[in-house]
Amino acid sequence: MTLTVQDLAVTRGGLTILEGVSFELAAGEALVLRGPNGVGKTTLLRSIAGLQPVEAGIVSRAEDQIAYAGHSDGLKAMLSVTENLRFWASVFGLSDVEPALAAFDLIELRARMAGTLSAGQKRRLGLARLMVTGRPIWVLDEPTVSLDAASVSLFADAVRHHLSSGGSALMATHIDLGLSEARVLDLSPFKAGPKARQMDEAFL
Template sequence: MNAPPLVLDGVAVARGGVPVLEGVTVRADPGTALILRGPNGAGKTTLLRTIAGLQAPIAGEIAPGPDQVAYGAHADGMKGGLTVAENLAFWAGIHGTGGIGEALDAFGLARLSERAAQHLSAGQARRLGLARLLLTGRPVWLLDEPTVSLDAEGVGLFGQVVRAHLGRGGIAAIATHVDLGIAGVPLDLAGFRARSVPAEGALAWDV
């Protein structure tokens, strides 16, 4: 994998037209995990959505572009009527990345491959959603609270997948309140809080 560095230069972002963060400047080189820290409402989700190209920054520059980025949001993004294997095959077809065996094995989904996604437990559905990352072929992963609904085994599998991605020269930016056992560079967003955010500062929908 030949990942370009993830670079944010003076980035400012807003939610619902209200500035949340400003002056965010950081560089993550290939093989690096960037761990976003901050309380609920600090702007972690908004920043990840901006890096992913789902909304434009109100200031600053971001590289690389969205075509190099895979975004793992809160929603699992699966079609309930399709099986686990069919869901993954769909995404592999979208990204042109071939087989789904590695993704099934990495997240312990092989024995569930013929089960409809709508019949999965919350943790199984989360693993299925995360398995899509391996099918994107993209070097920069943006992960927003990726371990929600995962049990200890699922968290362990996720950590292994991310470490393998980093070992191949990929990059991960992860917003989490959980210790994932992944060595990374912390980015505390409290230091970039926009001056116009009220003292209580809670945009409650943004974690």
């Protein structure tokens, strides 16, 4: 499954912030989006995932092929680690959560209530949700926030496994994940004109 983005323009607050964004992401590939804070990485990812409309251009993808992970971990505080993963697995028609528990070092925490976990543990659990979706295209916004170095390595290993299984990953991150195979796209050249700059200045 190839994700194709052609001449995409996206908006925030009613104003265009990125325009002319084009790339392809094939099975087995990872692409890292870079750019300064506020350039529009989150808006672009949400638009590609189908969570908000695009202003112009084309996103060629099947919506049921994308698993999106944003800033929220998407956890139910009163469910255990295992119960959270089983809930999300059931949503996507799957049942086996053991590989996800192992991949993110959650086995010893499996009976803990999600609400009692540390920020880093919650993030690992939130990312483990990706593995129980069964969806081939992972779209990830700053996935390693709150993770220590060891957990970042676990995440990178999970991405590599996903790629080797024919999946793909589109990620916005400032962290070096050690994924030398990942391509990098700097969004700075796609920043829209004066109106977008005026909007940014209004929030300073």
